[in-house]
Amino acid sequence: MRLGFLGPKATFTDIAVRALFPDETAISYSTIPECLDAVEAKEVDIAVVPLENALEGSVNITLDYLTHEINLPIIGEITAPIRQHLMVHPQNVDRWKKVEKIYSHSHAIAQCHKFLHKQFRGVPSENTTSTARAAKYVFEHPQLNVAAIANNLAAREYGLTIVQSDIHDFHYNHTRFVILTSNGHEINQNQGIKFNGYKTTVMVQLPDDRSGALHQVLSAFSWRKLNLTKIESRPMKTGLGNYFFIIDIASKLDDVLIPGAIAELEALKCNVKVLGSYPSFIIDATTVANKVKL
Numbered sequence: 001m002r003l004g005f006l007g008p009k010a011t012f013t014d015i016a017v018r019a020l021f022p023d024e025t026a027i028s029y030s031t032i033p034e035c036l037d038a039v040e041a042k043e044v045d046i047a048v049v050p051l052e053n054a055l056e057g058s059v060n061i062t063l064d065y066l067t068h069e070i071n072l073p074i075i076g077e078i079t080a081p082i083r084q085h086l087m088v089h090p091q092n093v094d095r096w097k098k099v100e101k102i103y104s105h106s107h108a109i110a111q112c113h114k115f116l117h118k119q120f121r122g123v124p125s126e127n128t129t130s131t132a133r134a135a136k137y138v139f140e141h142p143q144l145n146v147a148a149i150a151n152n153l154a155a156r157e158y159g160l161t162i163v164q165s166d167i168h169d170f171h172y173n174h175t176r177f178v179i180l181t182s183n184g185h186e187i188n189q190n191q192g193i194k195f196n197g198y199k200t201t202v203m204v205q206l207p208d209d210r211s212g213a214l215h216q217v218l219s220a221f222s223w224r225k226l227n228l229t230k231i232e233s234r235p236m237k238t239g240l241g242n243y244f245f246i247i248d249i250a251s252k253l254d255d256v257l258i259p260g261a262i263a264e265l266e267a268l269k270c271n272v273k274v275l276g277s278y279p280s281f282i283i284d285a286t287t288v289a290n291k292v293k294l
């Protein structure tokens, strides 16, 4: 199986891939769109990209791509703990408190906002396409007194020194990564890591700006006792005020309940698209340490 992921080596996405697919050789792509284009073009069989972070919310580029640009099913998800560390080139360890710029993925920078505000007020930060990209840049520029925010694996991979560990602002920091396919590939629930039940993700577009429309949508799920784990609105990109909803249901797509809810929504003139029904996995810090041999 060919697998694509948001790289380069040692991103958090890479950690998720190593935990879920330890025996596969994976191809890294520099950006989320490149990774998703690759799976759509069948350059790879599956792609793994970040979708949602517990502190920062959705990774909008992933969500928008899934809903506007490509038509591929989600076939699995994995939730992994996220620990952010500040790291510098070993040559700059003595002057790390005076770094002139901090590089990382925008989500990682946002996860460390309080830390950066307190310890590095006035020091500019610059977004990179991933945390590992930032670590690689810092390694390649020892002459610059700059730092990266990234994980342990990146520090090891790019030979950087961690000068401050666990700088994310809230202890519960987790990210959900989704797996997509273009060739009907399926993921079994027995992957040797903790299986956390099935989920079904649907995209719902309301018919028009009508009072109570969202209430009617939610009641189609609620009276069937379908538990929702997430509901989020995103712009349709067709005009101000035009939104659709992404809804995660904590159940497998069955023959009765979810199709019944979808039929009810369609009768209300909603547009409904199932983005996937898939097994969900969760890993903890110990599993990460064992799987990626940290």
Ligand SMILES: O=C(O)C(=O)C[C@]1(C(=O)O)C=C[C@@H](O)C=C1
Residues within 6 Å of the ligand: 006, 010, 011, 012, 013, 014, 050, 053, 059, 082, 105, 107, 108, 129, 130, 131, 132, 175
């Ligand atoms: O940059 C990485 O290491 C990624 O895998 C991307 C990403 C994200 O897009 O949210 C994944 C997990 C963390 O929340 C920070 C960054």
